[in-house]
Structure formats: structure tokens, C-alpha cells
Amino acid sequence: MxxxxxxxxxxxxxxxxxxxxxxxxxxxxxxxxxxxxxxxxxxxxxxxxxxxxxxxxxxxxxxxxxxxxxxxxxxxxxxxxxxxxxxxxxxxxxxxxxxxxxxxxxxxxxxxxxxxxxxxxxxxxxxxxxxxxxxxxxxxxxxxxxxxxSIFHIKxxxxxxxxxxxxxxxxxxxxxxxxxxxxxxxxxxxxxxxxxxxxxxxxxxxxxxxxxxxxxxADWGVSSWATQHLTERIQPVALRAPEVLIEAPWDKTVDWWNLGALLLELYCAVRMFDGRVPPDGHYELKEHVAEIVDLFGPFPKVLLEKGNQDLVRSIFDDEGKPKDTPPGTGPPLASEGYMPGLSQEARDEFASFLKAMMKINPAERPSIEDLLSHPWVGLRFRTL
Known part of the structure; x- marks a missing residue:
């Protein structure tokens, strides 16, 4: 990564x-x-x-x-x-x-x-x-x-x-x-x-x-305030929020997306996205977008209109999906493939939490208070 x-x-x-x-x-x-x-x-x-x-x-x-x-x-x-x-x-x-x-x-x-x-x-x-x-x-x-x-793929x-x-x-x-x-x-x-x-x-x-x-x-050397940015290209590549990937304006809710991807890797040692393509495994933005769409649906038009239009036109079709890319064949988020070793009930609850915080449209991401009231968070506190 x-x-x-x-x-x-x-x-x-x-x-x-x-x-x-x-x-x-x-x-x-x-x-x-x-x-x-x-x-x-x-x-x-x-x-x-x-x-x-x-x-x-x-x-x-x-x-x-x-x-x-x-x-x-x-x-x-x-x-x-x-x-x-x-x-x-x-x-x-x-x-x-x-x-x-x-x-x-x-x-x-x-x-x-x-x-x-x-x-x-x-x-x-x-x-x-x-x-x-x-x-x-x-x-x-x-x-x-x-x-x-123990395997840590994250940054x-x-x-x-x-x-x-x-x-x-x-x-x-x-x-x-x-x-x-x-x-x-x-x-x-x-x-x-x-x-x-x-x-x-x-x-x-x-x-x-x-x-x-x-x-x-630790290490806040490249951190930014929500209203004052050190740089617009933030986050490790595989953890970048959709708005960062398409070079649209971003705010503090980019951290919601980042946290969701991190949680899956820390909790289940599974990487959600990597954007790598064969034969040499190099990174391609289009592949990364396809992985996101496969799990969370197409990019909404209201978000695409805010991004770099040259980039948007080169990658997305009219439905907010990557051009000339077959539908994903990967497992759903609440599957054994993404969440090995968990019961189906635990997988469903965890996937529900991730989908709540990882809305592609940042305007639809819930507040911190709403996330803290989610049943999956409550379950974690009860087991501490």
C-alpha cells in the first residue's frame, strides 16, 4: 500500500x-x-x-x-x-x-x-x-x-x-x-x-x-484542519475516500471512509481495496473505483459533478460506474470472504456499520453521534 x-x-x-x-x-x-x-x-x-x-x-x-x-x-x-x-x-x-x-x-x-x-x-x-x-x-x-x-496490510x-x-x-x-x-x-x-x-x-x-x-x-505531520488543507491529495492510496480519488472538495467526513476501511483490516485482517491489476499488480484508479462500486454501488452524479471533469469523463459512464468494466464477481461485504471466522449475525451487523459510515456521497455519511448509536458499536463496548 x-x-x-x-x-x-x-x-x-x-x-x-x-x-x-x-x-x-x-x-x-x-x-x-x-x-x-x-x-x-x-x-x-x-x-x-x-x-x-x-x-x-x-x-x-x-x-x-x-x-x-x-x-x-x-x-x-x-x-x-x-x-x-x-x-x-x-x-x-x-x-x-x-x-x-x-x-x-x-x-x-x-x-x-x-x-x-x-x-x-x-x-x-x-x-x-x-x-x-x-x-x-x-x-x-x-x-x-x-x-x-498477525498480518497488517494497512499503512x-x-x-x-x-x-x-x-x-x-x-x-x-x-x-x-x-x-x-x-x-x-x-x-x-x-x-x-x-x-x-x-x-x-x-x-x-x-x-x-x-x-x-x-x-x-501518532505522527500528525501531514494532518490538515477541516477548513485549512496542507494538501488535497490525502490518505494512503488504498484508503482514499471517493471524493479524494476524483479530486472533488473534501471535508472531515473523509475520515469516516478511511476508518471504515481500516476497521475491516484491523478486525478481520482483510484489505477492502487495493486497485491492483495483473500481470504485475500495478495500481490503477479505474480498478480501485470498480472495487468501490462493487461493494457500495455507483458514484452519484452530484458527487461526480464536483470532481476533476477530465478524470471523471475518462473513467465513469453515465450511470456512475467505471466504463467498459464487467460487473464485479467478488463476494458481498457480509461474507466469509471479507469477514472470516465470524458468525453470520456478526458479519451482518459489522457490514451494516461499514455501509453506514462509508457512503460514497459524503453528504450522506451519518454524524458521529449516529455512528456511536449503531448496534455494532454498542456490541463492542459491551464486550470491553
Whole structure:
């Protein structure tokens, strides 16, 4: 599955991933960070644990915390100087502040990796916004490798597994992981390899207790406000809402569609759409549209009129279906093919919920309150 523009390969990155490259360290680009540096007079750099299009991420120790404080280790995200100094800056700091200062009683509050601190740092390449977070474990991108029966097809880099055994940072990671050797006198900064915290956030004996792990949503670097957009091409390709696919205006209800596709994959380990065609499995928009129509019906004219008309005319017929494409032969949504291992009653209820939130016409998608009153959601709460 393709990744959204500019995501961060954070704590859970594969150890073999290449670094961000020297060219990222230029005026307006990344800040050269060295182990042992201290930021904001309190955050001491220990090692690099991630990087992305807009930032590098570092394991730090809060020097104001006592040695026995389990929260003395944190993650410091250093954004590129241009992130907040261009015509269309990212909104990460503002969105994180909004989430952190929200109602802590909301059900989803504890499932967000919240901002601990933020500040600005002046360096040779400009002024860098720095974000400090509670330290997370690895992301679902690599977490599934611990359990052979678990498969995650989604874009899982932004869903973190929370720490269970914090002392392993000091007794394991800081003991066994090599500290990068850096030359402060070098004329041009050399990036160091990111070594994530994988293996050092829970004991190996805990790997069988998957159901007891908590997760948190993180990395809001490419997020947008409903009324102020960083970019119009949002969401991982296979999770894109119909209005995004046809380049029509979108609002917050794109998240309804995105969530529906994610739920099926998280709950049943089945991918709803991928848009791939033989023989080489490359992505085609027309195939993606056909998959959507097969499950949820034709695109309504009122939506197609708002899209890119050149694109719409090239793909759709007068009935809102993809041109010259035979009717789908795939199973219905509430089938064993999409929802293996569930009773027919459970499949029907789950499919009803997905069809309610994944209306092709965004104007027909229900409110959050209506979705929360759906029987399938009620069943999930009763089993928690």
C-alpha cells in the first residue's frame, strides 16, 4: 500500500532502513543533531530512533527528572526548518496542542501519543520546531512480525504499541545498541542510522499476550484542519475516500471512509481495496473505483459533478460506474470472504456499520453521534 505524503518513519522503523541522506541537511532543511547535545536546557540526545520527510526523531533523557523516574526518557522530533517557514506550513504542532488540550474524558484521548513539550531551536539551517513526546514502542509496521499469525496490510507506521517495560530502555537499549560515532568538526553533517526501540519496550515473555497491549495514534505531520488543507491529495492510496480519488472538495467526513476501511483490516485482517491489476499488480484508479462500486454501488452524479471533469469523463459512464468494466464477481461485504471466522449475525451487523459510515456521497455519511448509536458499536463496548 502506498504511504501518504511525508509520513515519519518513527520509533518502529526497520533497522535496515536507509537514512535521510546528506542532501536533507541544507538551509531550510534538517538540523544536524549530535549525541550528547542538550536541547532547551533539559533534553539530552542519546540516539536516533527515526526519521521522515519532515523530521528526525531522537531518544532523549529529561535531565530535570530523577533517576528513578520512569518517564525520564522521551522522544524528541526535530522538524525541518522549512516545515514552518513556507507558504503552506504543516500544522503538526497546532493539531497536537489541540488534541492535548481537549477533553481528557473523551474515549479516544488515551489512544493518542500526546505532546509533552514544544520549543524552537535555532541552527545553521534555520529555526526548527521541536516536539517532545512520551516514548512509544514500535509501530504496527513491524509489530506483526512478532506474531506469525498477525498480518497488517494497512499503512501502520502511525499506530504505535505503548511501552510496557520502561526499564528495558536503560538495561537493554542503552547497553546493547551502539552509539553512533560522529565528528563535530566535519565540514558537512553525516546522517546516522536510526535504530528503533524494537525488542526493548517489552520482555520477550510478554510476546504471547498480544491482547494486553495498548496502542496510540501518532505522527500528525501531514494532518490538515477541516477548513485549512496542507494538501488535497490525502490518505494512503488504498484508503482514499471517493471524493479524494476524483479530486472533488473534501471535508472531515473523509475520515469516516478511511476508518471504515481500516476497521475491516484491523478486525478481520482483510484489505477492502487495493486497485491492483495483473500481470504485475500495478495500481490503477479505474480498478480501485470498480472495487468501490462493487461493494457500495455507483458514484452519484452530484458527487461526480464536483470532481476533476477530465478524470471523471475518462473513467465513469453515465450511470456512475467505471466504463467498459464487467460487473464485479467478488463476494458481498457480509461474507466469509471479507469477514472470516465470524458468525453470520456478526458479519451482518459489522457490514451494516461499514455501509453506514462509508457512503460514497459524503453528504450522506451519518454524524458521529449516529455512528456511536449503531448496534455494532454498542456490541463492542459491551464486550470491553
Amino acid at each position: 502506498a504511504t501518504p505524503r511525508g509520513g515519519t518513519v518513527a520509533h518502529g522503523a526497520d533497522p535496515g532502513d536507509i537514512d535521510e541522506g546528506r542532501d536533507a541537511y541544507r538551509p531550510g532543511g534538517f538540523h544536524p543533531v549530535y549525541v550528547e547535545d542538550v536541547y532547551a536546557d533539559k533534553y539530552k540526545i542519546l540516539n536516533k530512533i527515526g526519521y521522515g520527510v519532515y523530521s528526525t526523531v531522537w531518544l532523549v533523557k529529561d535531565l530535570t527528572k530523577l533517576d528513578d523516574d520512569e518517564h525520564k526518557f522521551l522522544a524528541l522530533k526535530v522538524l525541518s526548518a522549512e516545515s514552518y517557514n513556507v507558504d503552506k506550513p504543516i500544522f503538526e504542532r497546532e493539531i497536537l496542542t489541540h488534541l492535548r488540550d481537549g477533553d481528557r474524558r473523551q474515549l479516544g484521548y488515551k489512544y493518542v501519543c500526546h505532546l509533552v513539550d514544544d520549543f524552537e531551536h535555532q541552527g545553521p539551517n534555520g529555526t526548527h520546531v521541536c516536539l517532545v513526546f512520551e516514548l512509544m514502542g514500535e509501530t504496527l509496521r513491524t509489530f506483526g512480525a512478532w506474531f506469525k499469525e 501502520p507506521d502511525n499506530i504505535f504499541v505503548k511501552f510496557r517495560d520502561r526499564p528495558l530502555i536503560e538495561s537493554g537499549y542503552l547497553v546493547n545498541v551502539p552509539i553512533p560515532q560522529q565528528d563535530r568538526a566535519e565540514e558537512r553533517y553525516t546522517p546516522v542510522q536510526a535504530i528503533p526501540l524494537r525488542r526493548y519496550y517489552f520482555g520477550e515473555s510478554d510476546s504471547t499476550r498480544v491482547s494486553e497491549f495498548d496502542i496510540a495514534r
